[in-house]
Amino acid sequence: VAGTRVKVKDPxxxxxxxxxxxxxxxxxxxxxxxxxxRALRESxxxxxxxxxxPLENVLRHGLRLERVPDPSVLVLFGATGDxxxxxxxxxxxxxxxxxxxPHEFMLLAIGRRPYxxxxxxxxVRASLExxxxxxxxxDAAWSSFAERIRYHxxxxxxxxxxxxxxxxLDLIDKDAGTRGNRLFYLATQPSQFSEIVAQLxxxxxxxxxxxxxxxxxxxxxxxxxxxxxAKRLNREVGKVFREAQVYRIDHYLGKETVRNLLVFRxxxxxxxxxxxxxxxxxxxxxxxxxxxxxxxGAFYEETGASxxxxxxxxxxxxxxxxxxxxxxxxxxxxxxxKVKVLRAIGTRLADPASEVVRGQYGAGWVxxxxxxxxxxxxxxxxxxxxxxxxxxxxxxDDWRWSGVPFYVRTxxxxxxxxxxxxxxxxxxxxxxxxxxxxxxxxxxxAIRIQPDEGIMLRFGAKIPGLGLDxxxxxxxxxxxxxxxxxxxxxxxxLILDALQGDASLFTRADEVEEAWSLIxxxxxxxxxxxxxxxxxxxxxxxxxxxxxxxxxxxGRHWRRL
Amino acid sequence: MTAPAGSPIAVNEPVLRWxxxxxxxxxxxxxxARIWSTQDLTTEIDGERTRHIAARTSVMNLVVIARRPExxxxxxxxxxxxxxRHPSRTIVVQSADPDGPSWIDARVEAHCILPRxxxxxxxxxxIHLTAGGEAGRHLSAIVTPLIIHDLPVTIWWPGEPPFTSRxxxxxxxxxxxxxxxxxxxxxxxxxxxxxxxxxxAETDIAVCDFALxxxxxxxxxxxxxxDDPDFLPYLxxxxxxxxxxxxHDESGATGTTNIVxxxxxxxxxxxxxxxxxxxxxxxxxxxxxxxxxxxxxxxRPIVGxxxxxxxxxxxxxxxxxxxxxxxSMPSGTTLRVELLAERRGSELRADVMAERDLVHVRVWQDGxxxxxxxxxxxxxxxxxxxxxxxxxxxxxxxSSGALRSAAELVGPPGDA
Numbered sequence: 005v006a007g008t009r010v011k012v013k014d015p016x017x018x019x020x021x022x023x024x025x026x027x028x029x030x031x032x033x034x035x036x037x038x039x040x041x042r043a044l045r046e047s048x049x050x051x052x053x054x055x056x057x058p059l060e061n062v063l064r065h066g067l068r069l070e071r072v073p074d075p076s077v078l079v080l081f082g083a084t085g086d087x088x089x090x091x092x093x094x095x096x097x098x099x100x101x102x103x104x105x106p107h108e109f110m111l112l113a114i115g116r117r118p119y120x121x122x123x124x125x126x127x128v129r130a131s132l133e134x135x136x137x138x139x140x141x142x143d144a145a146w147s148s149f150a151e152r153i154r155y156h157x158x159x160x161x162x163x164x165x166x167x168x169x170x171x172x173l174d175l176i177d178k179d180a181g182t183r184g185n186r187l188f189y190l191a192t193q194p195s196q197f198s199e200i201v202a203q204l205x206x207x208x209x210x211x212x213x214x215x216x217x218x219x220x221x222x223x224x225x226x227x228x229x230x231x232x233x234a235k236r237l238n239r240e241v242g243k244v245f246r247e248a249q250v251y252r253i254d255h256y257l258g259k260e261t262v263r264n265l266l267v268f269r270x271x272x273x274x275x276x277x278x279x280x281x282x283x284x285x286x287x288x289x290x291x292x293x294x295x296x297x298x299x300x301g302a303f304y305e306e307t308g309a310s311x312x313x314x315x316x317x318x319x320x321x322x323x324x325x326x327x328x329x330x331x332x333x334x335x336x337x338x339x340x341x342k343v344k345v346l347r348a349i350g351t352r353l354a355d356p357a358s359e360v361v362r363g364q365y366g367a368g369w370v371x372x373x374x375x376x377x378x379x380x381x382x383x384x385x386x387x388x389x390x391x392x393x394x395x396x397x398x399x400x401d402d403w404r405w406s407g408v409p410f411y412v413r414t415x416x417x418x419x420x421x422x423x424x425x426x427x428x429x430x431x432x433x434x435x436x437x438x439x440x441x442x443x444x445x446x447x448x449x450a451i452r453i454q455p456d457e458g459i460m461l462r463f464g465a466k467i468p469g470l471g472l473d474x475x476x477x478x479x480x481x482x483x484x485x486x487x488x489x490x491x492x493x494x495x496x497x498l499i500l501d502a503l504q505g506d507a508s509l510f511t512r513a514d515e516v517e518e519a520w521s522l523i524x525x526x527x528x529x530x531x532x533x534x535x536x537x538x539x540x541x542x543x544x545x546x547x548x549x550x551x552x553x554x555x556x557x558x559g560r561h562w563r564r565l
Numbered sequence: 566m567t568a569p570a571g572s573p574i575a576v577n578e579p580v581l582r583w584x585x586x587x588x589x590x591x592x593x594x595x596x597x598a599r600i601w602s603t604q605d606l607t608t609e610i611d612g613e614r615t616r617h618i619a620a621r622t623s624v625m626n627l628v629v630i631a632r633r634p635e636x637x638x639x640x641x642x643x644x645x646x647x648x649x650r651h652p653s654r655t656i657v658v659q660s661a662d663p664d665g666p667s668w669i670d671a672r673v674e675a676h677c678i679l680p681r682x683x684x685x686x687x688x689x690x691x692i693h694l695t696a697g698g699e700a701g702r703h704l705s706a707i708v709t710p711l712i713i714h715d716l717p718v719t720i721w722w723p724g725e726p727p728f729t730s731r732x733x734x735x736x737x738x739x740x741x742x743x744x745x746x747x748x749x750x751x752x753x754x755x756x757x758x759x760x761x762x763x764x765x766a767e768t769d770i771a772v773c774d775f776a777l778x779x780x781x782x783x784x785x786x787x788x789x790x791x792d793d794p795d796f797l798p799y800l801x802x803x804x805x806x807x808x809x810x811x812x813h814d815e816s817g818a819t820g821t822t823n824i825v826x827x828x829x830x831x832x833x834x835x836x837x838x839x840x841x842x843x844x845x846x847x848x849x850x851x852x853x854x855x856x857x858x859x860x861x862x863x864x865r866p867i868v869g870x871x872x873x874x875x876x877x878x879x880x881x882x883x884x885x886x887x888x889x890x891x892x893s894m895p896s897g898t899t900l901r902v903e904l905l906a907e908r909r910g911s912e913l914r915a916d917v918m919a920e921r922d923l924v925h926v927r928v929w930q931d932g933x934x935x936x937x938x939x940x941x942x943x944x945x946x947x948x949x950x951x952x953x954x955x956x957x958x959x960x961x962x963x964s965s966g967a968l969r970s971a972a973e974l975v976g977p978p979g980d981a
Binding site: 067 | 784789
């Protein structure tokens with residue numbers, strides 16, 4: 005490669021020795037340096053003509069959407085688990101069915117249960133019948149996909165087993181032409197991440213060699229339990245894999261509407277000029293769930309709403325809403341800007357007592373069904389202090405957002421499942437229609453992420469008639485109406501991106517750590533307070549009254565969803 | 566005017582919800598307005614007529630120019646299958662009885678689709694319009710009043726668009742995108758391809774050719790060879806491009822088989838690699854006989870030799886061969902693309918072949934096989950292709966570059 009480039013010798017830097025004064029005169033030009041504009045232009049053009057074109061696969065131009073990932077093996081750890089069957093396998097099947105995976109593709113399922121290939125395939129088929137987003141299954145697509153599934157039994161604590169895994173992968177490369185490209189997908193319990201990563205490193209499965217193909221690793225959330233554990237995990241992963249090989253998944257980032265946020269903000273002219281403290285009064289972000297903790301009592305007891313949703317989904321949404329435009333649409337440019345937002349979140353929530361509200365649901369009614377309180381759920385401490393609701397007032401101390409509060413909230417057993425970002429604009433500076441007694445509400449832009457993905461803009465309009473009555477109306481864009489087909493599942497998007505080496509929608513180590521550094525002080529402050537008076541909201545309501553007070557004391561209120 | 570009773574609607578199955586006839590543009594406009602002002606869009610469920618909620622949605626105007634009834638039927642069916650993803654106001658225009666008096670007959674329909682069980686129906690309009698006599702020659706005058714302003718206009722011309730006719734150019738002037746299928750043009754298709762390139766260069770309209778879209782997996786397969794850093798240096802050192810295509814004409818007469826697709830392969834490579842055309846495509850003859858430019862249909866060519874051209878990268882020539890092989894595959898289908906590159910005494914040879922629903926890539930470096938890979942290349946129907954044509958960026962580099970290079974490869978009109 006280097007042989008095709010002409011080496012241009014750099015002129016020696018003109019530098020004074022450290023103990024001598026800098027010479028007053030500018031450094032003399034090299035004797036042959038062009039002095040006139042013409043000479044300069046000709047010398048540049050001459051140089052350019054003699055310079056070999058940089059090596060670039062120009063045939064790739066314009067083929068971005070046609071790109072098929074390299075031949076590869078996806079090694080799925082935790083293949084018999086719930087996540088693999090509900091999300092990963094249906095996504096893989098859908099990608100295969102739509103010809104988005106390479107022909108030379110294999111899925112090596114890793115688990116501890118004693119399956120053979122056929123038994124595992126039967127299980128996968130049963131899961132797809134239940135969870136595939138396109139039913140009925142396409143028999144031809146399924147049978148060709150099934151041929152590419154192998155099952156490999158492995159106990160993660162068994163070192164020798166990883167040697168066998170390396171041999172199995174080499175064999176697959178030979179048989180299936182997968183060329184040493186491997187995507188390791190950790191869909192296991194988080195406690196097993198470190199061990200698996202270390203074992204992969206021990207047997208050299210992380211090594212990217214010139215002819216050995218690429219190696220990447222996808223790690224599911226939660227990435228750590230707090231800042232310290234996240235740093236430790238980052239360190240352990242970093243001992244084996246380079247950061248560029250690591251894909252930390254937060255499936256929210258793969259959702260169509262979340263991806264559309266970037267297009268909406270940076271692909272349109274009309275919104276960005278308003279996207280700042282001058283026009284925006286405040287921002288509200290809600291990630292509401294009507295379900296409880298289901299069968300995950302033990303997990304949730306250790307997690308709570310702040311770790312389960314605020315640390316990742318909510319802060320990711322804040323980043324995407326508040327970030328500056330990246331210079332390019334490349335992974336690191338995008339993530340650099342997101343990290344800047346997290347770093348600018350004001351005061352690091354030094355006073356959680358006044359800026360953060362926590363709650364826990366008691367018994368109540370949701371969707372016409374009576375549901376138990378959190379403390380009555382299975383595997384939950386009857387005196388649990390785990391929060392199932394959290395609301396916070398964040399500020400972002402930068403030029404664009406200074407003084408604009410970002411109110412975020414998330415909770416279990418809320419009246420409905422709704423995720424929405426609302427940009428509340430300021431009121432008009434002069435109330436021209438005050439006399440009519442019908443001053444319209446300030447403009448509002450609501451970005452609905454689920455359900456009914458779409459965007460709504462509220463503005464004032466005159467009511468038809470002889471008078472001058474004004475009313476707020478909405479302009480509504482619904483994904484489901486403008487594009488009435490299903491969007492790809494977030495996992496399809498993210499797995500395909502990982503196979504193609506595009507990390508834009510994955511979180512980087514520093515992003516994860518910054519997010520934890522916001523959550524840790526909150527959790528620590530709670531730990532030092534008196535026990536909360538839980539439960540403090542009924543299932544089927546929008547959280548404790550303190551969440552409303554968080555806004556009410558500034559003359560605001562949560563949007564009614 | 567009829568407002569057909571709807572039956573319970575199945576998810577993602579377009580259902581006819583409204584149908585009316587009109588005999589003038591003004592009447593069509595009235596019917597369009599009436600569909601959405603009528604409060605009695607009803608559906609019959611379990612024998613009871615009930616009101617349902619229907620939202621009108623259009624993201625574009627789609628105009629289909631069908632010169633024959635069967636083309637109109639096929640076009641309308643294709644668009645109906647796209648209602649879900651691209652609900653559009655669709656205008657299917659046919660001409661009839663060109664020498665008779667002017668008349669218009671239109672059927673105005675609303676088709677609705679239920680995206681999900683819990684969602685309101687989404688409806689879009691289709692206007693099937695037949696224009697007789699002089700009216701049928703003034704397409705622009707028919708279409709312009711019926712398009713929804715401010716929405717993009719895509720014209721799909723499944724037949725042979727007359728790129729030099731005034732009437733067609735007037736129609737194209739109201740459009741943002743023109744969709745054609747060069748692989749269905751008569752003869753070898755190259756004259757019309759040249760005309761289209763001229764048209765595209767002189768206007769702002771984005772031209773999208775199914776013939777080029779069909780080859781996307783071939784392009785992906787060929788591009789993938791040079792993703793390998795070991796092979797990338799050869800990319801700028803191509804010396805030979807050979808494209809083999811299927812013909813049903815056992816005489817091998819190249820003028821009788823549409824070769825737009827094979828020519829596009831060469832044109833795409835030439836445009837991406839900035840190869841200039843030194844000698845346009847001409848019939849290849851054995852040494853000692855003079856070459857004439859592209860063969861005239863009916864003149865028996867030298868069997869199996871095909872067309873040759875010479876490109877140049879500024880330092881060396883790149884020889885091009887486009888040759889027919891009698892095959893049971895559809896006529897004009899690309900069967901094989903071979904590339905030969907030479908660099909500093911080393912040779913890279915790539916062979917890309919069609920195999921059922923796959924494209925098979927093999928690469929040899931100095932005679933040693935170094936790469937083998939397959940790509941899925943399932944046959945694509947008009948629904949797929951139209952969908953991609955609509956979703957492609959307005960002026961994509963692949964399309965505009967390949968079209969420009971194709972015109973240069975075909976050569977100036979005088980050579981035809």
